Amino acid sequence: MAVETKERSVAEATTEELSPLAARLEEQFDGAVVADSPEGIVVAADHLVKVATYLRETADLSYNHLANLTSVDYPDYFEVVYHISSTKNGGDPVWLKVRADKADPVVPSLTPSWPGADFQEREIWDLMGIRFEGHPNHRRLLMWEGFEGHPLRKDWHEPYFESEVKPFPSRWPEGLHTQVEERTPFGNNTQYPNGWDPDEWEPVDEMVDFVERVEARLGDNGDGLKTQKVVVNMGPQHPSTHGVFRMKLMLDGETIVGLEPVVGYMHRNHEKIGERNLWVQNIPYCDRLDYISTISNAFPYVLAVEKLMDVTPPERARYLRVIIAELARILNHFVSIGFLFNDLGAYFTPVLYCLEEREFILDLFEMVSGSRMMCNYYRFGGVVRDSSPDWMKKLEYLVRDRLPRTIDQIDFFLSENEIFLSRSVGVGVLPPDKAIQFSTTGPVLRGSGVSYDLRKAAPYSIYDRFNFNIVTEKAGDVYARYQVRLREMRESLKIIDQALDQIEEGPIQEGRKNWQQKVPAGEAYGRAESPKGELAFYVVSDGGPNPYRYHIRSPCLINLTALEQMCLGYKVADVVVILGSIDIVLGEVDR
C-alpha cells in the first residue's frame, strides 16, 4: 500500500516553484528544505530545531503554538509531522515534516524549547518507535516499560488480530459466530518479548527515575536545610475520579516540588482501530473519545475527511452541526464546573444541579440522534437525521429560557462562594507565555489571557456567520478557568440563538451516503474548538476505503503537559482542584 505524494524535491525544483515559506526557509538555512508540497515542508532532521525556532521567533511569522505532533509509517521511511499554528495571527498551521530512517529512526527532540512536545514525542516513541534525541524523559507514555514492539507500525499485529482491515472476511457470507475468548484463552491475550518469563520479571522501579530527575532539577535548592522529600503516588484511582489517572508527586512538607502524570490505563489504541476501520466506521468510535461532550467529537473528523473528499454539506446540516456542537460545549462546561466543585469538597450538591441541565441537553441529543451519549450523529457531507419541529421547540425553550436562567443561578450561587474563592483564586497559576509554550488550548489557554479560539482564529464550518466574543481571563488561575467556562456557556447560547434565527428547511445530506466510502489520496488536518480545546484529526488516505493513518490530537492529553507547571509550589490538596480545572477526560487522554 504505497502512498503517492505529490511533492517536489528541492534539487529538482527551482526556488520559484517552492511555496514562499519554503523558499524563505531554504534561503535562511541552506539545505534545510528537502522537499515541498501543499501538504507540508519536509525539513532535514538536523535543521529541525533551528527551523522551528526561526518560525517562532521571526516577527511576521510567529508560529508559536506547536499544535500537533505525530508520525506516519510509510513503506520506505517514517515521517514525523509537526503542525505549528500562530496564536497571534491565527489562520492555518504550518506543516513541517521530518523523515526518519526505517532501520533506526531518530529525530531531534523539540521538548527542550517547546515543552508542549513532551507527551506527544513520548507517545510517538511508544507507539511508532521513533527516538527523539535530547528528550529529557525518554520513556513510553501509554504502554508499560518492557512492552514488546511499537503498536502503530504497520507490521505490528494485536493479539486478537484477524485481518489487516475491516470488513473481516469471516463475517459474511460464511459467517459462523465465534467468540474471541474461545480462540484465545486467557493468558494468551497479550504479547510478550521472546523468551520472556513472567516469574522472573522484575518491574522497573519508575519512581527511582522520577526522583532522580526531580532532584537533579532542584539541585541544592539553596535553602541550606537538608529536608527529606516525600514521594507520593496519587492514584491510579484519583480521589474525585475523572478516570483512572495517576500522579507521581514529590513533596517538600506539603508543597509540591515535582509532579509527573502517568496515563495509559484506558489505552485501547484507538488510532490502530481507526486504521483497521472503514472511514465511516470511525464516526461512532469518535464518540468514545471524550465521553462528556460525546456528540461533537466527530466534528473535526468529518471536517478532515470532507477536505479530502472536497464535499460541503448543505446549509441546514451545517447549522445543525454548529447547534449540536455548541450544545455539547454548554453540556461539557456544566459538567466541568459541577465536578470542579466535587473536587473542592462540595460533594455532589452543585454537580447534581449541573447534571440536571445536562439531562435536558442529552434528551435533545437522544431525540435527534437516537442515543444519549453514543450519538453517532455527524456524517461525511451532512448529518444522520433531521430535527423535528418538536425538537426545535424544545431547543428554543432551553436556549432562550431555561439555560440562561440556570447559568445565572450557578453564577449567583457559586462565583462568590467564600470557600470557593479561597481555594481557587491565585491557585494553579499558568502565565500566558508558559500556556503557549506548553501547547495548551481551550479554556486553559484562554484562562491565561491568550485570546485564541479556533472558531475565530481559523473559522471552520459556518462560525464566521455568528456574532460572539472570545472569552478570556487574565489571572491564569483555577478561578479564571472557571470564569472562562461560565462565560463561554453564555457565548454558546448566543451562537445557538442566532443559528435558530438563521436556520432554514432543506436537505441534510450532500450526495449519496456510501458505506464503503473511498476517500481520494492525500493528507488533511481537520480541527475544531472542542469544549476542552483544539481537537484535531490528522488523516492520511491512500485512496482506499480505509484510512492509512488516523491520528487524534487530544486537547486533554496536551493540556496535561502543563499540569506540573501549574502545580509547582502549591499544596497537595490544590493538585486535585488544579487537575479538575484542566477538565480532562481519560477516554480522550489515553485513547
Add this chain to the structure above:
Amino acid sequence: MLGKGVLKGMRVTIGRFFETYINDLKYFPRVAAQEAVETRNRADTKGLMTIEYPEQKLEMFEGFRMIPFLVYDEDPENPRCTACGICARVCPPQCIWIERDQTPEGRPMKRPRNFTIDATICMSCGLCAEFCPFDAIKMNNDYEISAYDRYVDLVYHKDKLLRPVEYYAKIHPTEHAIKEEEKREKEEAKRKAAEARAKKAAAAAATKKD
C-alpha cells in the same frame, strides 16, 4: 458576612423541596401517578425531576436505538433480509455474522440461513440499519437486556432477532410511515412505467399492423 454562601445554597434546596410538594398536590390523593411521571422529565417542570425506575418508566424517544432486529413481512421463514452482507461488513465492531442460505445444488440464495448478532460486542451505533438497502434490519428500543450468561443469552440468533413488521411500525411509527410512503411511490412509479411501456408496445404493434 461569613456563611452567606451556605445560606444562599440552602435556599435552593428548600425551594426545591416545597416545589415538589406543591407539584404533587395536583395529583392528590394519588402519589406519584403516571401523569406526574410524564411531566417529570420536561424542561419546564419545577421541583423533583427524577422518577422511581423500575416501577416507573419514561417512554423512549422514537429514534432511540439499542440492539438491531430483523424485520419480516408475513412469514418468519421469509424475512426481508437478502443476506447481501452490507450490515455485517459496515458494522464497526464486526458483531454481525451472516451465513447465506444455499439451494441443495449449492447455489447461493437471497436469504440468510443463520444470522447472529453478538449483543456483547454491539455498540448500538445503528450503521447496519442506516445502510440496509432493503429496510430489513432495524434498531430495537428494548434496553433491559441484561442476562446471567453472556456467552449464551446475549448471542442473538435468527429466531430471537426476527420480529414482524407490525412491531417495527409500533416502535418507530414516523419512520415506518415515511418508508411505507416511499415504497408506495416507488410502486406507483413502477406501475406507471409498466403501463406506459404496455401502451407503447400496443401502439408499436398497432403501427406494425398497418
